[in-house]
Amino acid sequence: MNACQPTACPASARMNGSAHGADTVAIIVAGGVGARFGDPLGKQFVKLCGRPIISWSLLAFDRASSIAHIVIVCAENRREEIDEILGGLSLSTPVSLADSGEVRQESVASGLAAMPKGHAYCAIHDAARPLIERETIERSIACLRADKTLSGTLVAARVTDTLKLVEEGIVVSTPDRSFYWAAQTPQTFRTRVLKEAYASASFEDFIGTDDASLVERTGGRIRCIEPASSNLKVTYPADLAIAEVLMSERLSRGETLV
Numbered sequence: 001m002n003a004c005q006p007t008a009c010p011a012s013a014r015m016n017g018s019a020h021g022a023d024t025v026a027i028i029v030a031g032g033v034g035a036r037f038g039d040p041l042g043k044q045f046v047k048l049c050g051r052p053i054i055s056w057s058l059l060a061f062d063r064a065s066s067i068a069h070i071v072i073v074c075a076e077n078r079r080e081e082i083d084e085i086l087g088g089l090s091l092s093t094p095v096s097l098a099d100s101g102e103v104r105q106e107s108v109a110s111g112l113a114a115m116p117k118g119h120a121y122c123a124i125h126d127a128a129r130p131l132i133e134r135e136t137i138e139r140s141i142a143c144l145r146a147d148k149t150l151s152g153t154l155v156a157a158r159v160t161d162t163l164k165l166v167e168e169g170i171v172v173s174t175p176d177r178s179f180y181w182a183a184q185t186p187q188t189f190r191t192r193v194l195k196e197a198y199a200s201a202s203f204e205d206f207i208g209t210d211d212a213s214l215v216e217r218t219g220g221r222i223r224c225i226e227p228a229s230s231n232l233k234v235t236y237p238a239d240l241a242i243a244e245v246l247m248s249e250r251l252s253r254g255e256t257l258v
Helices: 053-063 076-087 104-114 134-146 191-203 211-216 237-253
Strands: 024-029 067-074 095-099 121-126 152-158 165-167 170-173 181-190 222-225
Touching (some): 024 053, 024 104, 053 076, 053 121, 067 104, 095 104, 121 134, 134 181, 181 191
Parallel strands (some): 067 095
């Protein structure tokens, strides 16, 4: 795959999805146990500003007019908790559930299998990224619509730290960081392309580090999209404290769901 380049969407592509209709299914992956977070609840169920972390992702995708349907992938024994969370939200987008697998790739495959048919695009998002905003979701989808040569778009942040290539604790080289981006979610794809990439990976027993890596290996072209603001992933307890501050600031400005 060519090196990721910063997004350069034409102004006409930076629009509300309603001009195209709701053509995208969001798959929210919430099956992880959050071992590094250290809470038996699972980090996606821990409270952030009074709501379970997963709630904020659900609200953002629900407010994105390009989203036609939401599939939540979770452990079978957590479905009752998900139902309770959904009962406390006023979502206008239809929601269905799919069972998670032992690893993330199996969970996304389950979500893809549960997708309603007839939607051109699918956006895969980790439930542990509660700070995602509607504007970033819509821009990711709009850029994919606008460029037929793309297989997908990937929300990512430019690497700002100096990078070192290290072998057995010894620095080997210092690569040019301008070529490096840190992958995030959502990762949005043409539905047919992603399903084919997953089928190929399953056939060849290939396990990727993210969804984009599966599409890359089949020759897909993916564009990086910078998030509008922080898109922190809650992995450790310290991340939750940072997310709490950032979300509180958004709430005070009334910007959380825009």
